[in-house]
Amino acid sequence: MKRYGYPLLPLLALLLTAGTPALAGAPKPDIPEAIKGEQCVEDTEFMRRNHMALLEHQRDDTVRRGIRSKKHSLKNCFTCHVVKGEDGKAVTASDPRHFCRECHDYAAVTVDCWQCHVSTPEAKDGAL
Amino acid sequence: MSDNKIDHYRRRFLGQTAAIAGGATLAGGLLLNAVAEARPADQAASSANRWGLLIDTSKCASDCDECVKACEMEHGWGRGSTDEQKSRPEQKAQWIRKVTVRDRATGHETSLPMMCQHCAHPPCVDVCPTGASMKRADGIVQVDKHRCIGCRYCMMACPYKARSFIHEDLHDQKTESPRGKGTVESCNLCVNRVDRGEQPACAEACPEKAILFGDLKDPGSEIARRLASEPSTEIRGDLGLDLGVRYQHI
Amino acid sequence: MKPTTFREISGDSTGFWALLGLLGLLIAAGLGAAWYMEHNGHWVTGMNNQIVWGMPHVFAVFLIVAASGALNVASMASVFGRTALKPLSRLSGLLAIALLAGGLMVLVLDLGHPDRLIMAMMNLNFMSIFAWNIILYNGFFLIVGIYLWTMMEKRANRHTKTAGLFAFVWRLILTTGTGSIFGWLVARQAYDAAIMAPMFIALSFSFGLAIFMLVLFASYRWAGRPLGDYMIVRMQRLLGLFVIAALFFVVVYHLTNLYAAEHRSVEHFMLDGDNVYSGLFWVGYVLLGSLIPMAIAWFGPFRASLGWATTAAALVVAGGLAMMYVIIIGGQAYPLQLFPGKEVSSSFFDGVVNPYSPTLAETLLGIGGVGIALAIVVVGIRLLKFLPLSLEDARVDPHYKADEA
Numbered sequence: 001m002k003r004y005g006y007p008l009l010p011l012l013a014l015l016l017t018a019g020t021p022a023l024a025g026a027p028k029p030d031i032p033e034a035i036k037g038e039q040c041v042e043d044t045e046f047m048r049r050n051h052m053a054l055l056e057h058q059r060d061d062t063v064r065r066g067i068r069s070k071k072h073s074l075k076n077c078f079t080c081h082v083v084k085g086e087d088g089k090a091v092t093a094s095d096p097r098h099f100c101r102e103c104h105d106y107a108a109v110t111v112d113c114w115q116c117h118v119s120t121p122e123a124k125d126g127a128l
Numbered sequence: 129m130s131d132n133k134i135d136h137y138r139r140r141f142l143g144q145t146a147a148i149a150g151g152a153t154l155a156g157g158l159l160l161n162a163v164a165e166a167r168p169a170d171q172a173a174s175s176a177n178r179w180g181l182l183i184d185t186s187k188c189a190s191d192c193d194e195c196v197k198a199c200e201m202e203h204g205w206g207r208g209s210t211d212e213q214k215s216r217p218e219q220k221a222q223w224i225r226k227v228t229v230r231d232r233a234t235g236h237e238t239s240l241p242m243m244c245q246h247c248a249h250p251p252c253v254d255v256c257p258t259g260a261s262m263k264r265a266d267g268i269v270q271v272d273k274h275r276c277i278g279c280r281y282c283m284m285a286c287p288y289k290a291r292s293f294i295h296e297d298l299h300d301q302k303t304e305s306p307r308g309k310g311t312v313e314s315c316n317l318c319v320n321r322v323d324r325g326e327q328p329a330c331a332e333a334c335p336e337k338a339i340l341f342g343d344l345k346d347p348g349s350e351i352a353r354r355l356a357s358e359p360s361t362e363i364r365g366d367l368g369l370d371l372g373v374r375y376q377h378i
Numbered sequence: 379m380k381p382t383t384f385r386e387i388s389g390d391s392t393g394f395w396a397l398l399g400l401l402g403l404l405i406a407a408g409l410g411a412a413w414y415m416e417h418n419g420h421w422v423t424g425m426n427n428q429i430v431w432g433m434p435h436v437f438a439v440f441l442i443v444a445a446s447g448a449l450n451v452a453s454m455a456s457v458f459g460r461t462a463l464k465p466l467s468r469l470s471g472l473l474a475i476a477l478l479a480g481g482l483m484v485l486v487l488d489l490g491h492p493d494r495l496i497m498a499m500m501n502l503n504f505m506s507i508f509a510w511n512i513i514l515y516n517g518f519f520l521i522v523g524i525y526l527w528t529m530m531e532k533r534a535n536r537h538t539k540t541a542g543l544f545a546f547v548w549r550l551i552l553t554t555g556t557g558s559i560f561g562w563l564v565a566r567q568a569y570d571a572a573i574m575a576p577m578f579i580a581l582s583f584s585f586g587l588a589i590f591m592l593v594l595f596a597s598y599r600w601a602g603r604p605l606g607d608y609m610i611v612r613m614q615r616l617l618g619l620f621v622i623a624a625l626f627f628v629v630v631y632h633l634t635n636l637y638a639a640e641h642r643s644v645e646h647f648m649l650d651g652d653n654v655y656s657g658l659f660w661v662g663y664v665l666l667g668s669l670i671p672m673a674i675a676w677f678g679p680f681r682a683s684l685g686w687a688t689t690a691a692a693l694v695v696a697g698g699l700a701m702m703y704v705i706i707i708g709g710q711a712y713p714l715q716l717f718p719g720k721e722v723s724s725s726f727f728d729g730v731v732n733p734y735s736p737t738l739a740e741t742l743l744g745i746g747g748v749g750i751a752l753a754i755v756v757v758g759i760r761l762l763k764f765l766p767l768s769l770e771d772a773r774v775d776p777h778y779k780a781d782e783a
Contacts, residue, residue: 059274060272060274061172063270063272063274064262064264064272065172065173065264065265066171066173066264066265066266066319066323067169067170067171067172068169068170068323069169069170070169075303075304115297115298115308115309115310116273116298116301116306116307116308116311117301117306118301118302118303118306214418214419214421215421216421216426218426218427218428218727218732219420219421219425219426219427220427221427222427222725225724225725225726225728226724226725227716227722227723227724227728228722228724229717229720229721229722230720230721230722230723231720231721232719232720232721242716242724242726242728251563251564251565253503253505254505254506255506255507255508255562255563256503256506256508257498257502257503257506257508257509257512258494258497258498258501258502258503258509259501259502259503275494275497275498275501276490276491276494277489277490277492277494277495277498278489278490278491279489279490279508280430280431280490281506281508281559283427283430284430284431284563284565284566284710285563285564285565286565287564287565287714287716288714288716289427289428289714289726289728291427292427293420293427293430293490294419294490295419295420295421296418296419296420296421297419309419309490310419310420310489310490310491311490311491312490363716363717364715364716367564367565378717
């Protein structure tokens with residue numbers, strides 16, 4: 001026990017404490033409600049698992065092959081998944097309340113979409 | 129003749145004129161629709177088409193840059209955006225520009241718009257290490273910015289200086305024209321508009337209709353008919369790149 | 379010939395730590411500059427839409443070309459049977475890897491999106507010489523690594539010749555690829571020349587040997603190990619030979635261009651222009667980088683002098699950097715010929731000679747690459763047995779006679 005037990009203690013401690021953030025009630029992402037519609041273009045569970053596949057592989061179909069399905073377009077996502085700020089305008093991805101930011105900040109997964117893409121719905125009068 | 133008869137003839141004349149005018153308008157609309165050939169959105173671009181431009185420089189005024197302005201507004205660069213404040217003029221993007229060509233010996237000047245020539249054998253596509261610089265099946269040459277690593281080799285390779293590199297963070301992009309720091313971009317023949325069956329912004333904006341857009345592979349299209357019956361040139365045709373953009377009266 | 383004893387340097391002097399400290403500072407400055415450029419975007423550099431490759435690329439291409447040339451000393455021993463050079467083979471391999479690593483670091487850190495490099499490697503476009511270069515450069519690390527192992531592991535010594543041959547062929551293909559980056563561009567008047575590939579190979583011989591000499595002389599001087607005249611003279615002569623070979627290709631390249639009316643104006647720009655490129659070419663590359671080192675190599679009074687040999691090597695390095703500047707920046711400064719023979723102007727800088735003023739950030743990035751390369755060498759010779767204990771004439775000179783000392 002003496003020879004093998006002592007090195008095991010830190011490992012055990014680590015395993016036991018690994019769950020504490022959840023136990024302590026660390027903030028879960030506060031996923032904003034969509035502003036319209038009963039449900040997303042696909043189920044929530046499908047989206048949670050596969051939205052990255054849609055975004056990463058679908059985009060190749062769109063850019064490289066010219067297949068533009070309205071259902072799975074980024075523009076379409078933003079017709080519903082909008083968070084309005086105090087001024088009544090949609091917040092952009094630089095604001096932590098943005099729909100994508102809530103989960104991505106929690107999961108600490110950086111995405112670089114917003115370097116190029118607009119993260120809010122197109123305003124009707126052409127101004128963003 | 130009684131008034132009734134005159135009214136009757138008048139009404140008939142007006143009615144017939146209206147019918148002819150309406151029919152002509154409708155037919156014209158159908159014809160334009162056929163030219164623009166809007167394919168269904170979820171259908172892939174096809175090599176049965178080859179999009180191109182025919183530019184008549186004799187109609188191009190040296191002090192006019194409506195085509196440039198239209199492109200800027202459509203895609204959100206230059207005057208079409210509040211971005212690129214930190215970049216120096218030599219670093220700012222330019223998708224299309226007006227070029228003045230002057231013959232040294234005679235002094236004769238021509239003005240013409242210069243943009244990506246959408247080569248059939250694009251040097252930029254050959255040199256891109258990641259395949260970001262690509263030619264779509266229907267001939268449109270563009271940068272897939274998801275894959276672009278910003279090495280700028282395509283900019284070295286392009287004989288037409290069509291490509292620009294984004295030198296700073298951007299915030300004021302247009303939804304249909306994503307553009308960002310560290311990637312390369314160029315005229316994409318308004319691929320977002322073409323896929324909807326519209327013309328490129330420059331072609332639509334030209335007040336003299338100097339820029340004609342169409343399907344080079346469709347023998348019935350206006351561009352194909354004009355190219356078959358009138359002389360035209362390619363800029364640096366000696367390079368053998370088979371350009372999608374042709375010029376007249378240079 | 380007596381078997382060579384290799385030993386790590388002691389690395390316990392203040393000088394050693396000061397050198398590492400200095401190199402560390404250069405590396406930190408380079409990395410800091412890279413972060414600054416990456417974070418802000420390239421607007422902070424002197425590069426723009428006309429001069430798309432600048433100072434970082436001058437350094438990077440120089441280091442990469444020199445890397446393949448640095449392997450030459452080992453190749454001459456293993457492949458061409460120059461047994462007198464065998465003691466130097468290990469250092470040659472280490473230097474080759476170090477220089478390539480330095481050059482690639484600079485290239486990668488200058489990218490607009492270096493974070494996408496892994497994705498890039500999974501989507502290679504094999505029509506692009508750049509894509510082939512990614513494979514060639516990584517392969518070079520692997521092959522030279524194996525080559526070094528065959529030299530340093532006694533049981534593998536019998537494979538050194540094969541590994542050496544493989545490495546030699548690979549390095550020739552690699553440098554052909556580097557030269558072809560420019561040679562295969564039809565767009566620019568200064569490029570689009572098949573001769574650029576062999577020209578780069580010849581340049582690599584001279585740059586690589588020059589850097590090798592500087593590293594060799596410095597490490598023996600500072601580690602207090604004996605370095606005899608035989609090695610110094612041998613290196614000097616070789617340098618003279620390689621410099622002539624490189625100059626030959628450069629001359630042929632320019633003469634060919636001058637003969638064709640189509641290319642005459644770009645030649646006038648580069649050789650006779652009122653600009654920095656002509657000055658760098660004639661004074662930097664031809665006079666300082668070629669003619670003076672040749673004089674030092676061949677004229678008696680200069681021979682067997684460590685001072686003169688170091689000067690010659692340093693001049694070749696300076697001339698090499700000047701040449702890279704002329705090729706890379708000068709080639710971009712000259713305007714694209716959209717309408718040959720006509721005057722062209724536009725809002726996008728068509729038809730004008732493009733100015734370029736490098737900023738501190740991009741120059742530091744380039745210098746950082748040199749720092750990384752040298753740091754790898756210093757750490758390498760401290761940790762592993764790369765350096766022969768002695769290179770005195772008695773040990774290395776095959777024609778040594780004791781009374782001639």
